[in-house]
Amino acid sequence: MTATTPVGAPAPEAIVADDRAHVFHPWIAQDHRFGLPVAGAEGSWIWDHSGNRYLDLGSQLMYANLGHRHPKVVAAIKAQAERLCVVAPHFANDKRGEAARLIAERAPGGMDHVLFTSTGGEAVEHAVRMARLHTGRPKLLSAFHSFHGSSTTAIHLTGDPRRWRNDTGAAGVVHFFPPYLYRSAFGAETAEQECERALEHLAQVIELEGAETFAAVVLESIPGVAGGVLVPPDGYLAGVRELCDRHGILLICDEVMVGFGRVGHWFAVDHWGVTPDLITFAKGVNSGYVPLAGVIVSDRVRRTFAQQSYPAGSTYSGHPLACAAAVAAITAMTEEGVLAHATMLGEEVIGPALAEMVATHPSVGEIRGLGAFWAIELVRDGGSGERLMPFDAVSGPSPIAMELYQACIGRGLWPVIHANRVHVAPPCNTGAEELAGGLRLLDEALAVADAHCAG
Numbered sequence: 001m002t003a004t005t006p007v008g009a010p011a012p013e014a015i016v017a018d019d020r021a022h023v024f025h026p027w028i029a030q031d032h033r034f035g036l037p038v039a040g041a042e043g044s045w046i047w048d049h050s051g052n053r054y055l056d057l058g059s060q061l062m063y064a065n066l067g068h069r070h071p072k073v074v075a076a077i078k079a080q081a082e083r084l085c086v087v088a089p090h091f092a093n094d095k096r097g098e099a100a101r102l103i104a105e106r107a108p109g110g111m112d113h114v115l116f117t118s119t120g121g122e123a124v125e126h127a128v129r130m131a132r133l134h135t136g137r138p139k140l141l142s143a144f145h146s147f148h149g150s151s152t153t154a155i156h157l158t159g160d161p162r163r164w165r166n167d168t169g170a171a172g173v174v175h176f177f178p179p180y181l182y183r184s185a186f187g188a189e190t191a192e193q194e195c196e197r198a199l200e201h202l203a204q205v206i207e208l209e210g211a212e213t214f215a216a217v218v219l220e221s222i223p224g225v226a227g228g229v230l231v232p233p234d235g236y237l238a239g240v241r242e243l244c245d246r247h248g249i250l251l252i253c254d255e256v257m258v259g260f261g262r263v264g265h266w267f268a269v270d271h272w273g274v275t276p277d278l279i280t281f282a283k284g285v286n287s288g289y290v291p292l293a294g295v296i297v298s299d300r301v302r303r304t305f306a307q308q309s310y311p312a313g314s315t316y317s318g319h320p321l322a323c324a325a326a327v328a329a330i331t332a333m334t335e336e337g338v339l340a341h342a343t344m345l346g347e348e349v350i351g352p353a354l355a356e357m358v359a360t361h362p363s364v365g366e367i368r369g370l371g372a373f374w375a376i377e378l379v380r381d382g383g384s385g386e387r388l389m390p391f392d393a394v395s396g397p398s399p400i401a402m403e404l405y406q407a408c409i410g411r412g413l414w415p416v417i418h419a420n421r422v423h424v425a426p427p428c429n430t431g432a433e434e435l436a437g438g439l440r441l442l443d444e445a446l447a448v449a450d451a452h453c454a455g
Contacts, residue, residue: 055413062224065338080325160226179233182385216250354367375421376422400452
């Protein structure tokens with residue numbers, strides 16, 4: 001593949017000037033913004049206007065599951081645009097219906113309906129509203145080390161520092177500790193102990209807060225970038241499901257980041273055979289080519305609204321361009337064996353390479369992940385587990401994080417670095433050899449982190 005600049009594109013300096021003068025960017029102090037002018041992308045690579053190529057180690061924001069410019073998805077968007085660009089949600093549309101059917105066919109049994117939205121945060125808002133209307137209860141349970149979106153309820157559900165300055169305490173959210181063996185809140189020494197004690201803790205929180213007051217437990221099936229890819233121990237999600245059933249609480253699994261092949265299954269809950277009441281999705285459903293998200297609704301929740309209207313919606317629900325892209329993406333993932341490929345990448349490429357980094361880099365405290373979704377936890381002292389970068393979302397990226405960014409970018413990698421972690425989440429169809437080469441470059445860049453370790 002050749003890195004090229006589109007014909008007639010503005011000079012990079014002009015692109016940066018417009019960006020700095022007029023674009024208000026999310027999640028960052030505006031004067032600290034650094035935006036690489038991206039000229040193009042293909043497969044697992046992006047490039048700038050000077051022809052410098054970068055392996056997209058984070059799939060942008062963990063959504064380009066099929067990489068960039070997948071020809072089948074691009075062709076589907078073009079064909080749909082030539083036939084029908086937009087239609088209101090109260091009309092029936094072939095691609096909307098087909099996308100919903102394909103999603104429902106891949107969801108756990110008894111989840112046959114889809115409410116489409118445009119963003120994952122919006123999907124979470126709808127799932128919570130459905131749960132409250134279905135149960136008649138106001139409160140919600142959510143885990144620390146989580147992220148569920150930036151809208152009002154979603155940010156209150158979030159369990160990382162980005163919630164702090166948005167939290168008004170008005171959304172009825174109670175937080176609890178999820179399993180996190182490396183930094184166990186329960187003094188556990190094994191995964192089995194962590195699972196048992198985390199479930200005991202959640203049961204106590206439910207009892208002390210009043211089980212009859214809770215509409216739903218909202219969980220990322222695998223806590224993502226905000227949490228640090230905290231793969232739950234076997235038995236945990238099943239235990240949460242049992243607690244919910246015991247108390248008449250709905251289980252909402254947030255699969256915005258891990259759905260559609262990211263961890264080698266259509267949905268991460270499939271890894272443990274757990275069926276939620278509601279699943280939120282976004283990102284990977286169409287590789288992010290056109291914004292699309294939604295809620296997969298269980299039959300029992302759907303029955304609540306069979307004879308009474310659901311009091312919410314949006315103008316772009318099931319946008320035909322986005323749904324056409326979803327149909328093409330899901331079909332391509334099926335035909336091309338992308339789920340199996342993602343599993344292989346985790347077991348044969350990413351996992352072994354990161355395990356070597358644990359052994360050779362004093363700054364690497366732990367690695368965690370499944371499929372094409374991993375985290376490297378960076379520490380100042382492996383013995384104590386002290387974070388190399390602070391647990392903070394107010395001050396922005398730390399100087400160490402920026403130094404590590406530059407070390408990666410200079411080697412042709414575009415990483416995702418959040419808090420004290422580097423995330424490895426390439427497109428799920430990335431070639432094994434090109435990914436192995438990228439991980440060797442990451443191994444080199446980690447020397448920057450090692451230089452800041454104690455001793």
